Amino acid sequence: MKLLLISPNVEFLPDPIFPLGLAYIAAALKRREIDHRILDLCFVTDVEADISAEIASYRPDIIGLSLRNLDNVSYPQYTSYLPFYREVMDIIRRYSDSRIILGGSAFSLMPQDIFTYLDADFGIVGEGERAIITLLERIEAAQKTGEKLEKYILLDRDVGVIRKLDEYPAPDRSGIDNDAYLKFGGMGNIQTKRGCPFDCIYCTYPIIEGQSVRLRSPRHVCDEIESLIDIGINNVFIVDNEFNFPVEHAQFVCHEIIRRKLNIKWSGYANPKFIQPKLVALMRDSGCTGIEFGSDAAEPFMLKQMGKAFTLEEMNRASMVCHRSGLSFCHSLLIGGPGETMETVQRTFDAILAMSPTAVVCMVGIRVFPGTRLFEIARKEGSIQTDQNLLEPCFYLSPAIKDMILPFVEAFSKEHPTWIFPGMAININRTLQKKIRRLGARGPLWEYMKMGQRFKK
Ligand code: B12
Numbered sequence: 001m002k003l004l005l006i007s008p009n010v011e012f013l014p015d016p017i018f019p020l021g022l023a024y025i026a027a028a029l030k031r032r033e034i035d036h037r038i039l040d041l042c043f044v045t046d047v048e049a050d051i052s053a054e055i056a057s058y059r060p061d062i063i064g065l066s067l068r069n070l071d072n073v074s075y076p077q078y079t080s081y082l083p084f085y086r087e088v089m090d091i092i093r094r095y096s097d098s099r100i101i102l103g104g105s106a107f108s109l110m111p112q113d114i115f116t117y118l119d120a121d122f123g124i125v126g127e128g129e130r131a132i133i134t135l136l137e138r139i140e141a142a143q144k145t146g147e148k149l150e151k152y153i154l155l156d157r158d159v160g161v162i163r164k165l166d167e168y169p170a171p172d173r174s175g176i177d178n179d180a181y182l183k184f185g186g187m188g189n190i191q192t193k194r195g196c197p198f199d200c201i202y203c204t205y206p207i208i209e210g211q212s213v214r215l216r217s218p219r220h221v222c223d224e225i226e227s228l229i230d231i232g233i234n235n236v237f238i239v240d241n242e243f244n245f246p247v248e249h250a251q252f253v254c255h256e257i258i259r260r261k262l263n264i265k266w267s268g269y270a271n272p273k274f275i276q277p278k279l280v281a282l283m284r285d286s287g288c289t290g291i292e293f294g295s296d297a298a299e300p301f302m303l304k305q306m307g308k309a310f311t312l313e314e315m316n317r318a319s320m321v322c323h324r325s326g327l328s329f330c331h332s333l334l335i336g337g338p339g340e341t342m343e344t345v346q347r348t349f350d351a352i353l354a355m356s357p358t359a360v361v362c363m364v365g366i367r368v369f370p371g372t373r374l375f376e377i378a379r380k381e382g383s384i385q386t387d388q389n390l391l392e393p394c395f396y397l398s399p400a401i402k403d404m405i406l407p408f409v410e411a412f413s414k415e416h417p418t419w420i421f422p423g424m425a426i427n428i429n430r431t432l433q434k435k436i437r438r439l440g441a442r443g444p445l446w447e448y449m450k451m452g453q454r455f456k457k
């Protein structure tokens with residue numbers, strides 16, 4: 001059986017992102033010696049020509065599509081990627097009668113709706129390494145008996161989550177243009193664990209990866225880093241939901257990087273609650289150039305409303321620890337949650353300014369996803385209907401700030417050039433990104449906000 005894996009993620013902001021999920025699927029197929037190829041559409045100029053050529057030369061039996069993003073979760077400048085995915089599906093159908101499998105984080109968020117919208121044959125919810133093998137075995141068995149397999153979606157609970165991540169191979173990055181991601185995206189990526197046990201009201205990460213934390217051993221993580229260095233990738237984003245939880249795991253990974261003297265620079269997400277001077281020193285010494293706190297707010301009432309497990313004091317302390325150890329840090333904010341007022345916004349902005357971060361990434365309005373507590377709140381308040389199609393843009397924005405927040409942010413941003421507002425294209429756009437990357441700058445763009453300002457001037 002021949003499988004063509006396609007990555008249709010062509011989003012370039014904040015950076016083009018290496019399709020890590022697809023590389024994990026490729027590794028699982030390779031281990032089973034299943035014939036497969038990868039077609040990454042990110043840097044392709046003529047999508048139809050590339051898809052049709054690949055289908056003509058490879059003649060796949062099955063095509064797998066990795067749907068990473070559903071939309072840009074940004075308000076008011078919202079972009080849905082679904083119409084492009086639909087275009088890709090139409091092109092595939094025009095040139096091939098292969099059956100099509102959907103997977104990826106976007107698919108896992110609203111599987112039934114996306115399955116219907118794209119009219120696929122099969123879908124896999126959740127992590128795909130084990131599930132893809134199960135599905136291919138079923139397809140093969142049906143082919144042998146001549147049974148016609150109906151369209152269906154394989155749920156994560158059908159195959160169970162992978163408890164021991166080390167038992168699965170590291171991502172297979174061959175077949176993907178790693179150099180292009182380093183050049184245009186500034187970094188590669190790596191995962192050291194899966195799952196998040198916290199319960200922030202809007203967050204989809206525990207839905208996608210589950211709530212139980214499953215760790216890779218530092219040995220496996222560092223073996224993978226070594227293989228990245230071998231192919232010239234010397235800067236990575238650690239895609240874990242929160243790198244510094246559990247603290248011991250983070251420490252072990254840093255220790256192993258230091259012990260092996262791996263020449264790698266890295267960045268990732270962190271939780272202010274688990275920031276300790278000893279850990280931050282280890283992070284810095286192992287090559288960390290910057291961390292991004294998923295803070296959302298900086299005001300006691302709103303932190304509670306958003307379901308955050310840390311306090312304003314812990315945010316202040318974490319910021320101080322970063323300053324003292326010379327580590328760049330960024331706070332990302334989500335403005336407009338339940339109960340937000342212009343007073344709470346002002347208090348959050350004032351508190352963040354006092355923490356003096358390297359940069360701030362601020363979203364206004366919160367994309368609502370099914371399965372989250374915010375979805376239930378919005379439904380109870382009547383701001384979304386039970387049968388509403390959530391593939392369409394749907395943002396929660398507290399009624400008390402709805403009419404005032406955008407002009408307020410616009411004015412505020414003029415005085416604060418290191419604050420990025422992606423939903424309003426303030427202090428981030430393709431031109432600025434290209435200029436920064438052209439200088440060979442690696443790592444997340446927010447680390448270069450000061451340089452970006454010089455370009456703007
Ligand atoms: C790290 C991260 C980032 C980093 C990436 C840094 C980097 N260099 O890698 C940054 C901050 C840059 C980022 C940016 C964005 N992100 Co982001 N990001 C994540 C995060 C936390 C992890 C993604 C990851 O790498 N996971 C690890 C890989 C291995 O998992 P995976 O891709 O899900 O793959 C598994 C399965 O899905 C499945 N699978 C994958 N492909 C396939 C294919 C087939 C055929 C099958 C069967 C299975 C399968 O198997 C894989 C292995 O188990 C996720 C949230 C999450 N926890 O998933 C959000 C997430 C993917 N991001 C999201 C979004 C929206 C964005 C942005 C659009 C936000 C913005 N406006 O800037 C941009 C888009 C950037 C781009 N060019 O694509 C959304 C996407 C869904 C949605 N809501 O649309 C997510 C899910 C978060 C959310 N808000 O819900 N992101």
Ligand code: SF4
Nearest residue numbers: 196198200203205241
């Ligand atoms: S925001 Fe961070 S801590 Fe909260 S649930 Fe999501 S991943 Fe977990």
